Amino acid sequence: MRYAHLFEGLTVRRVLAVTALCAVAPLLLVGYFLNTYNDLLLSALCVGYTSMVFFTVAGNVRQSRVPREAMQLGAIVVGSLLGTILAGFVKGRGLAEMLGERLYGVMITMALGIGFGCVVVAMFILREKHARDQARFHRAESERHRLEKNLLEAKLQLMQAQVEPHFLFNTLANVQHLVESDPPEASRMLESLIQYLRAALPQMRESSTSLKREVDMARAFLEIQRIRMGARLDFAIDVPESLQCRSFPPMMLISLVENAVKHGVDPCCETGTIAIRAAEAGGVLRVWVEDSGEGIKPKKGGGVGLSNIRDRLKALYGTSARLVIEEREPRGVVASIEVPAGIPA
Amino acid sequence: MSARAVRAVIADDEPLLRAQLRMRLARAWPELQVVHEMENGRDAGQVLTAHAPELFFLDIHMPGATGLEAAREIGSRAHVVFVTAFDQYAIEAFERGAIDYILKPFNEERLAITVARLKERLGERPPRIEELVESLAARLQTQPAEHLRWVKASVGSNVRLIPVEEVLFFQSDEKYTRVVTCDSEALIRKPIRELLDELDPAKFWQVHRATIVNVDHIATVRRGMKDQAEIELRDHAEKLVVSRAFTHLFKQM
Numbered sequence: 001m002r003y004a005h006l007f008e009g010l011t012v013r014r015v016l017a018v019t020a021l022c023a024v025a026p027l028l029l030v031g032y033f034l035n036t037y038n039d040l041l042l043s044a045l046c047v048g049y050t051s052m053v054f055f056t057v058a059g060n061v062r063q064s065r066v067p068r069e070a071m072q073l074g075a076i077v078v079g080s081l082l083g084t085i086l087a088g089f090v091k092g093r094g095l096a097e098m099l100g101e102r103l104y105g106v107m108i109t110m111a112l113g114i115g116f117g118c119v120v121v122a123m124f125i126l127r128e129k130h131a132r133d134q135a136r137f138h139r140a141e142s143e144r145h146r147l148e149k150n151l152l153e154a155k156l157q158l159m160q161a162q163v164e165p166h167f168l169f170n171t172l173a174n175v176q177h178l179v180e181s182d183p184p185e186a187s188r189m190l191e192s193l194i195q196y197l198r199a200a201l202p203q204m205r206e207s208s209t210s211l212k213r214e215v216d217m218a219r220a221f222l223e224i225q226r227i228r229m230g231a232r233l234d235f236a237i238d239v240p241e242s243l244q245c246r247s248f249p250p251m252m253l254i255s256l257v258e259n260a261v262k263h264g265v266d267p268c269c270e271t272g273t274i275a276i277r278a279a280e281a282g283g284v285l286r287v288w289v290e291d292s293g294e295g296i297k298p299k300k301g302g303g304v305g306l307s308n309i310r311d312r313l314k315a316l317y318g319t320s321a322r323l324v325i326e327e328r329e330p331r332g333v334v335a336s337i338e339v340p341a342g343i344p345a
Numbered sequence: 346m347s348a349r350a351v352r353a354v355i356a357d358d359e360p361l362l363r364a365q366l367r368m369r370l371a372r373a374w375p376e377l378q379v380v381h382e383m384e385n386g387r388d389a390g391q392v393l394t395a396h397a398p399e400l401f402f403l404d405i406h407m408p409g410a411t412g413l414e415a416a417r418e419i420g421s422r423a424h425v426v427f428v429t430a431f432d433q434y435a436i437e438a439f440e441r442g443a444i445d446y447i448l449k450p451f452n453e454e455r456l457a458i459t460v461a462r463l464k465e466r467l468g469e470r471p472p473r474i475e476e477l478v479e480s481l482a483a484r485l486q487t488q489p490a491e492h493l494r495w496v497k498a499s500v501g502s503n504v505r506l507i508p509v510e511e512v513l514f515f516q517s518d519e520k521y522t523r524v525v526t527c528d529s530e531a532l533i534r535k536p537i538r539e540l541l542d543e544l545d546p547a548k549f550w551q552v553h554r555a556t557i558v559n560v561d562h563i564a565t566v567r568r569g570m571k572d573q574a575e576i577e578l579r580d581h582a583e584k585l586v587v588s589r590a591f592t593h594l595f596k597q598m
Binding site for chain 2: 005062139143165166168169170172173174175176177178180181227228229230266267268296297298306307310319322324325326327333
């Protein structure tokens, strides 16, 4: 039904409440009037039900010009007026009689209807507001829970093995070859692998680390990749000495560097460069990874590590940290992490 | 066992690992002649005609074209041995199927067994491996590239790459489309209509002629005026209008 929504909220409960009120109100008033209780009850029910229907409709009309509360109060006034007239008709009186000799009584009934109505409406609006506040509070709560859950998940992912078996075994296969063909290079590669594992194995990991530690880990990873990929990979690290002791959340830089190799340089078959840089400006520590790779294709995946970084940044710093991925000129990607400078991770 | 030369091709993107396999094979199988080396799985067909190898050693993970793609192209025209560092799925599949594989780092005994088996098989027709390759390809495929994952948007003089899961909503704004995330806003030229075709329909719903919303970021949907509805988002103050044609999306189940 097209207009069914207008009567939404007109529940049995509401009807019973109005009925109860209409039964009690004449009890309180019967001492002050000459009318019988039944006469007053009849008036009260007429005014009460009419006001109730108008009030319900006023609350459900979809419009935005007049505030809902004003509509509802207006409905009480109109409802009381029409209800009083209705009561008069039920009692067998004509309109002329009501507006003539009985005007005084009509006015009193109306005023009482409006008075009671306003009290009820005020209570109703307060209750509704309370429910809304309650809902807002619950929403904020569930949002907080969601964030906590995300953080927990992010931490869990962080704790789970970050060392890809693929990477480990391929590196070892390289070492296996170098041991025979180029022992000094083999030993360099092993050293890099050990340094990488020291930082990457979950058991070895600290909850907060310095930028230096993260850069060292990334360097070890890149050294290994440079040997593995031969002439295809070149890298540069440019992190000012003064920033190296800054605290920086763990395992984020390495994720960016891994992405730069895996999704940037590796897929395109010629040579590529990766650069790690850091700078501080205006209280923000920015650490970024540039690659000269093939760039990001709009439909390519690989956002899992990135959303993990985002979740953790949000949990650690709220809105004052961010991860930004941008295209690099003439080709490649720049991925940067910005955190408040000097706030311990 | 005849001592005739067997022609083989090695494909691996890592030069040291190609050298390593060549060296190991030279020891384990002196009659084997590595006639060509490939950095990726591309051009397997050309290599077949140019060098007429009987045997391919294919690394599964290679940039460009993978070992699986090469195997698909080779089909039954040569024997294929897969080389892999660590692929749980692949190893399981190889063990069930009749296909040879070598694990990196190489183990001398294991390589000797593979060589012995290959020597026996070389006399036979190469087995049909299409089915196995297809099932492997399906399992190793990390991300099906069917939906838009990144939005490229200009922010100042830079082109920012925004992962779609970060986007709260897209809204057309005269000539451009607004891309709104919880901490930034950007404009792109791609119209709503085109975005709708490319985005994952399970996550991105059109709620208005001009608006596509990421359902993951919806906090509440409230009924508004004239059969419309209004969406409140998490982490964002702006409210979105759901026009009448789309309110059915939010009807109670």
